Amino acid sequence: MYTDLLIKKCLKNERAAQAKLYQLYAPAMLGVCYRYSKNKEDAEDILQEAFIKVFRNIQQFQQNGPFEAWLRRIMVNTAISYLRKHSRYRNELQVEEIGLHPISSENPEINLDIKDLIECIRALPTGYQTVFNLFAIEGFEHQEIAELLQMNINTVRSQYSRARALLITAIKQQEITIQSKSYGG
Amino acid sequence: MADNFEHIVAEKVSGFQINPTKQVWDGVEAELDKTKRRRSPLFWWIPLGLLLLLSGIYLMHRNTKEPILSQRKSVQTGPKKAIPIVPIVPFNAAQSTNNDSTNSIPETQQYKHLDQQKLIPKKIDQASKIVANEKLIILGTTDTPAIEQNKMKTTGEEKTSGFPNSSVPIISKTVSDTTTISISSTPTNLTSATSAQKVSTKRKNYWALHLGAGRTNINETPFFNSNAAANSLAYINNQSSLGTPNTISLISANNGFHLQVGLSRHLQLNKRWGLELGLQYRYLQIKQQVGSKKDSTLNISDQVTDNHKSVVVPNYYQAGNNSVLTNSAHWIMLPVLIQFNLNPSAKINWQLYTGANASLNFAGKWLLTDDAYQILYYSKPLSNQFLFNIQAGVRVQFSKQFTLGFGWEKSLTSVSKLSYYKNYWNQYSLQFSKPVQLSKSKHPKN
Numbered sequence: 020m021y022t023d024l025l026i027k028k029c030l031k032n033e034r035a036a037q038a039k040l041y042q043l044y045a046p047a048m049l050g051v052c053y054r055y056s057k058n059k060e061d062a063e064d065i066l067q068e069a070f071i072k073v074f075r076n077i078q079q080f081q082q083n084g085p086f087e088a089w090l091r092r093i094m095v096n097t098a099i100s101y102l103r104k105h106s107r108y109r110n111e112l113q114v115e116e117i118g119l120h121p122i123s124s125e126n127p128e129i130n131l132d133i134k135d136l137i138e139c140i141r142a143l144p145t146g147y148q149t150v151f152n153l154f155a156i157e158g159f160e161h162q163e164i165a166e167l168l169q170m171n172i173n174t175v176r177s178q179y180s181r182a183r184a185l186l187i188t189a190i191k192q193q194e195i196t197i198q199s200k201s202y203g204g
Numbered sequence: 205m206a207d208n209f210e211h212i213v214a215e216k217v218s219g220f221q222i223n224p225t226k227q228v229w230d231g232v233e234a235e236l237d238k239t240k241r242r243r244s245p246l247f248w249w250i251p252l253g254l255l256l257l258l259s260g261i262y263l264m265h266r267n268t269k270e271p272i273l274s275q276r277k278s279v280q281t282g283p284k285k286a287i288p289i290v291p292i293v294p295f296n297a298a299q300s301t302n303n304d305s306t307n308s309i310p311e312t313q314q315y316k317h318l319d320q321q322k323l324i325p326k327k328i329d330q331a332s333k334i335v336a337n338e339k340l341i342i343l344g345t346t347d348t349p350a351i352e353q354n355k356m357k358t359t360g361e362e363k364t365s366g367f368p369n370s371s372v373p374i375i376s377k378t379v380s381d382t383t384t385i386s387i388s389s390t391p392t393n394l395t396s397a398t399s400a401q402k403v404s405t406k407r408k409n410y411w412a413l414h415l416g417a418g419r420t421n422i423n424e425t426p427f428f429n430s431n432a433a434a435n436s437l438a439y440i441n442n443q444s445s446l447g448t449p450n451t452i453s454l455i456s457a458n459n460g461f462h463l464q465v466g467l468s469r470h471l472q473l474n475k476r477w478g479l480e481l482g483l484q485y486r487y488l489q490i491k492q493q494v495g496s497k498k499d500s501t502l503n504i505s506d507q508v509t510d511n512h513k514s515v516v517v518p519n520y521y522q523a524g525n526n527s528v529l530t531n532s533a534h535w536i537m538l539p540v541l542i543q544f545n546l547n548p549s550a551k552i553n554w555q556l557y558t559g560a561n562a563s564l565n566f567a568g569k570w571l572l573t574d575d576a577y578q579i580l581y582y583s584k585p586l587s588n589q590f591l592f593n594i595q596a597g598v599r600v601q602f603s604k605q606f607t608l609g610f611g612w613e614k615s616l617t618s619v620s621k622l623s624y625y626k627n628y629w630n631q632y633s634l635q636f637s638k639p640v641q642l643s644k645s646k647h648p649k650n
Contacts, residue, residue: 129213137217
């Protein structure tokens with residue numbers, strides 16, 4: 020209800036309401052942006068760009084859906100746009116892979132905390148990181164991802180498969196590192 | 205089973221939060237403020253346009269209501285005793301009939317001998333001879349009231365106070381250290397005092413045909429600015445804000461042109477000021493390059509990947525084009541202009557004009573970019589849109605026969621409602637206009 024009230028005020032361009040809405044959602048949304056970028060500065064750039072879009076287009080928000088989902092979708096799209104705009108991400112993002120990789124059925128336990136897990140995801144190559152985020156966390160279909168990234172659907176499948184395998188390896192390595200540290204300490 | 209991994213990861217990371225630095229909100233706020241400032245010029249120009257319009261209406265109203273005799277008061281209330289303003293009578297006739305003073309002659313009597321048209325050429329000749337032979341110096345003399353009247357008229361009010369279209373002989377004087385006098389005559393047409401007044405109150409109204417052509421482009425602000433479409437080319441990313449990819453890219457936008465034709469009604473408010481009301485049609489066209497082209501710099505043969513497959517990089521567009529799209533629009537315009545004559549009596553009369561027009565745009569298709577989100581709009585947002593434009597320019601009127609002009613016009617209404625960064629029409633044109641006679645009763649010439 021509080022969010023609804025803020026949205027109504029934001030529709031009237033009330034700056035105080037915009038600030039409150041931002042304060043309410045910015046930390047969670049920065050968490051989303053952070054997963055798609057390689058550093059916090061880039062994540063903040065994405066967040067800023069996305070919130071500008073949010074306030075300019077808030078009239079497009081359909082009240083029948085959850086606001087946070089709409090917000091998250093804008094964050095994701097802005098992040099993709101940002102990655103494609105900047106050359107340090109661009110070359111890695113648009114890699115067309117011809118070979119198909121079967122999705123592994125490995126289903127390991129995850130004993131990492133949130134921060135470590137997110138760092139593992141962010142350590143993936145940009146293309147894998149993006150596809151994994153979109154598929155595993157945001158819940159996009161392969162076809163949707165292919166359209167969003169303007170890729171072949173097989174490339175998306177292939178990248179996801181490799182991303183998943185790399186992530187599992189990274190998680191295991193991270194767990195070993197943490198364990199060894201704790202034993203050593 | 206595989207879904208468990210994704211599910212666990214999604215669940216774990218869903219609550220992840222980081223507090224952003226203060227600079228992020230500052231940036232958002234600054235950008236939102238910038239947006240407000242972008243819109244503000246509109247609100248400055250609209251009242252200005254209205255002010256100009258109201259001024260024109262006021263001037264027209266004032267000139268219509270004010271009786272001609274009240275205008276004469278300014279002449280009559282000089283330091284000398286009131287001298288009635290009458291069409292100048294033949295020199296000798298005035299001398300012979302004004303032994304006392306013209307003041308004492310009733311107006312009707314003064315006009316009476318104007319009926320004697322046959323006498324006029326003769327008497328003018330006589331007057332000329334007297335002036336020529338006797339080298340008469342008018343300034344300072346008091347015994348030649350008729351000529352004094354002319355002196356006042358020529359030095360002071362000239363046509364505005366008397367008889368703008370008068371066909372009464374007019375003695376004009378060029379003032380210098382040594383006074384010279386010349387007498388000229390225009391075809392005599394007055395028959396009575398009443399008709400003289402009618403002539404003096406008649407407006408120089410006429411219809412005019414307008415033709416024009418010029419440059420058309422679209423700017424990002426209502427004022428001079430670089431091309432909005434070109435700005436979006438710094439990086440072309442076909443991604444809309446809400447995730448719908450576009451399949452077409454705007455590569456560049458050229459300056460276009462417009463052609464126009466129309467009719468206008470010119471209302472002469474007074475000697476200096478005029479009002480113009482028109483109905484015009486304008487055709488506008490801009491060509492834009494569209495399509496996609498692969499950026500060769502990204503067409504790399506190898507990539508740092510595990511499998512070292514050959515790599516193609518699709519969907520990056522930086523330059524070039526596949527085709528050219530022609531945007532065209534049609535406007536029906538209702539301009540209202542106020543015109544100021546810089547030298548109304550001269551054969552070559554320079555005029556300044558400003559005003560506004562309301563236009564109905566019924567373009568079929570028009571492609572434009574949205575800088576904010578790099579979205580391309582085509583067709584629908586532009587259709588059936590009312591526009592409000594301001595315009596200004598300069599014209600030269602040659603012997604009141606035809607006029608050539610150069611004008612600038614800017615829309616205060618955005619081209620499209622959808623684009624966040626508004627785009628505005630910006631046009632320069634060369635104009636030609638010529639008075640036309642729409643009916644026998646009207647005189648197209650001034």
